[in-house]
Amino acid sequence: MIASLRAYGGLFRMRFLRGLSYRAAALAGTATQFFWGFILIMVYQAFAKAGGSPLGLSQIASYVWLQQAFLALIVVWFRDKELLSLIVTGDSAYELCRPVDAYAFWFARLAAGRLAAALLRCAPIVLVASLLPDPYRLHGPSSVPAGLAFLACLALGLLLIVAITMFAYILSVVTLSPNAAFMFAAPIYEFAAGMVIPLPFMPEGLRHVLELLPFRLCVDLPLRMYSGAIPASQAPLLLLQQALWIALLVPAGRLALGKALRSSQAAGG
Amino acid sequence: MRLLLRYLRLAAKGQLRYRSTFYLTAFAQIAMPLSLLAGISLLFARFGTLGGWSMGEALLCYGVTQVAFALAELSSRGFDNFPSILANGEFDRILVRPRGLMLQVLGSRLDLSRFGRLIVGGIVLAWAAKGSGVEWTPLKAATIALMTLCGAVVFSSLFVLGAAFAFLTTDGLELVNIFTDGGREMAQYPMSIYERWLRLFFTFVIPFACVNYLPLLFVLGRPGTGPAYALLPLAGLAFALPCLLAWRAGTRRYVSTGS
Numbered sequence: 345m346i347a348s349l350r351a352y353g354g355l356f357r358m359r360f361l362r363g364l365s366y367r368a369a370a371l372a373g374t375a376t377q378f379f380w381g382f383i384l385i386m387v388y389q390a391f392a393k394a395g396g397s398p399l400g401l402s403q404i405a406s407y408v409w410l411q412q413a414f415l416a417l418i419v420v421w422f423r424d425k426e427l428l429s430l431i432v433t434g435d436s437a438y439e440l441c442r443p444v445d446a447y448a449f450w451f452a453r454l455a456a457g458r459l460a461a462a463l464l465r466c467a468p469i470v471l472v473a474s475l476l477p478d479p480y481r482l483h484g485p486s487s488v489p490a491g492l493a494f495l496a497c498l499a500l501g502l503l504l505i506v507a508i509t510m511f512a513y514i515l516s517v518v519t520l521s522p523n524a525a526f527m528f529a530a531p532i533y534e535f536a537a538g539m540v541i542p543l544p545f546m547p548e549g550l551r552h553v554l555e556l557l558p559f560r561l562c563v564d565l566p567l568r569m570y571s572g573a574i575p576a577s578q579a580p581l582l583l584l585q586q587a588l589w590i591a592l593l594v595p596a597g598r599l600a601l602g603k604a605l606r607s608s609q610a611a612g613g
Numbered sequence: 614m615r616l617l618l619r620y621l622r623l624a625a626k627g628q629l630r631y632r633s634t635f636y637l638t639a640f641a642q643i644a645m646p647l648s649l650l651a652g653i654s655l656l657f658a659r660f661g662t663l664g665g666w667s668m669g670e671a672l673l674c675y676g677v678t679q680v681a682f683a684l685a686e687l688s689s690r691g692f693d694n695f696p697s698i699l700a701n702g703e704f705d706r707i708l709v710r711p712r713g714l715m716l717q718v719l720g721s722r723l724d725l726s727r728f729g730r731l732i733v734g735g736i737v738l739a740w741a742a743k744g745s746g747v748e749w750t751p752l753k754a755a756t757i758a759l760m761t762l763c764g765a766v767v768f769s770s771l772f773v774l775g776a777a778f779a780f781l782t783t784d785g786l787e788l789v790n791i792f793t794d795g796g797r798e799m800a801q802y803p804m805s806i807y808e809r810w811l812r813l814f815f816t817f818v819i820p821f822a823c824v825n826y827l828p829l830l831f832v833l834g835r836p837g838t839g840p841a842y843a844l845l846p847l848a849g850l851a852f853a854l855p856c857l858l859a860w861r862a863g864t865r866r867y868v869s870t871g872s
C-alpha cells in the first residue's frame with residue numbers, strides 16, 4: 345500500500361518536474377533573448393555614443409528588441425526538425441505520393457511553423473521591452489503608416505525567408521546531411537541580413553552590395569521600417585522588391601525540389 | 614591522463630570518418646566568429662572608438678574570450694551534453710566503470726571541429742597583441758596567458774554547473790546558456806560599456822570581469838591599476854569550487870533515471 349503510494353508520488357513528482365522544466369525551458373529561452381537583447385543594445389549604443397550614428401539610441405533599441413521578438417520569422421537556423429528527419433530517413437519519398445504539390449506543401453508547413461513560434465514568443469518580449477526605461481525602451485512605431493509598412497514587410501519577409509531556406513532543405517535532400525546545409529548558409533545570411541550588425545553601421549560600398557541581395561529584405565527592412573529609419577514613403581517600392589524576389593525564388597525552388605526528389609528516390613529506402 | 618589522450622585519439626578517428634561533415638562543421642566554427650569579427654571591425658571603422666577603447670585594445674578582449682571559450686568547449690563539451698547522458702541512462706554505465714566520473718563525462722564528447730574557434734581566436738589575439746600598442750613585458754604576457762586559462766576554467770565551471778543542474782531537472786536547462794554563450798558574447802567587449810548591475814553581477818557572482826576586463830586594464834597600463842591586477846584571474850579558480858561541489862552533490866544524490 346505504502347510502496348504503491350510512494351510509486352505514484354514519485355511518478356507525480358516526475359511528471360510535475362518534467363512539465364515544470366519544460367515550462368522552465370520556454371522561460372529560459374525568453375530570458376536568454378532578453379539577456380542577448382540587453383547586451384546588443386548596450387554594445388551598439390556604446391558605439392553610437394561616439395557620435396555620427398545613422399541610427400538613434402531608441403531606433404537601436406527597437407531594432408534589437410524586434411529582432412529578438414520575431415526571431416522565428418527572420419533567422420535561418422529556425423528549422424523544421426521533423427521535416428529534416430523525414431528527408432534523412434528517406435520518408436520524403438512519400439511526399440511524392442501525396443496528391444499535392446510537394447513544394448507548396450513544404451512551404452505552407454515551414455511558414456506555419458515559423459509563424460506559430462513567433463506568435464508564442466513575441467508577446468512577452470514586446471510587452472516587457474515596451475515597459476523598460478529609456479534608452480532600452482521599445483517605443484511604438486514612428487507613425488501609423490510606418491507600423492503598417494512594418495507588418496507588411498514582416499509578412500512578405502516571412503514568405504521570402506521560407507523561399508530562401510527552402511534551398512537548404514533541398515540541399516539536404518541531395519546531401520542527406522541537413523546540419524551541413526544550414527551551417528553553411530547561416531553565417532553568410534546573418535551577416536548579409538543585418539543580424540550581426542545593422543546595415544546602416546556598414547560602409548557605403550558594402551551596404552550597396554548587400555542591398556542588391558534578398559537577405560536584408562527579411563531582417564533589416566522590417567526592423568528599420570518600424571522606427572522610421574527607412575521612411576514609410578519608400579515602403580511600396582521595397583515591398584515590390586520583396587515580391588519580385590519571392591516571384592523569382594519560388595519557381596526556382598519548386599523546380600529544384602522536383603529534380604532533387606526525383607533523383608532521391610534511389611536513396612530513400 | 615593517458616586515458617584522456619586515448620579518448621582524444623578515438624574522437625579524432627571517429628570524427629574524421631565523416632570527413633565532409635567534419636570539414637563543414639569546422640568551416641561553420643570558423644565562419645561564425647569570423648562574421649562577428651567582421652561586424653566588430655566594421656563598427657570600429659565607422660565609429661573609431663568603443664567607450665574610449667581602440668580597436669586593438671577591444672580585440673585583445675575579444676581574442677582572450679574566444680580562446681578561453683574554445684578551450685573550455687574543446688575540453689568540457691561533454692558536460693554540455695550531460696543532460697542527454699543522464700536521460701538515456703548512460704550515466705549508470707559510467708558510474709559502474711572503475712574510472713573517474715568527470716574524466717569519463719569529459720571524454721564522452723570531444724568535439725574537434727571546435728578547433729576552428731580556437732584558431733580564429735588565436736589569430737585575433739596575436740594581431741591584437743601588436744595592434745593594441747601595448748609595450749609587452751614578461752609579466753603582461755603571463756597575465757594574458759593566465760587570463761586565458763582562468764577564463765577557460767570559468768567557462769568549464771559553467772558547463773559543469775549546468776550538468777549539476779541536470780541532476781535536479783533531468784532535462785537540460787537552457788538557462789545555463791545565458792552564462793556560457795551569453796557570457797562569451799558579453800565578455801568579448803570591454804566591460805565598461807555595460808550597465809552597473811550587469812558589471813557587478815559578472816564581477817562578483819560569475820567572475821568574467823576578473824579573468825578578462827580588470828587584468829586587461831593593467832596590461833593596457835590604465836591609470837590606477839597595478840601589478841596586483843595580474844593576479845585577479847585567480848578569482849576565476851575560486852569560482853570553480855562551488856561548481857565542483859554542486860557536481861559532487863549531484864552525483865551523491867543521484868538515484869538513476871529508470872528504464
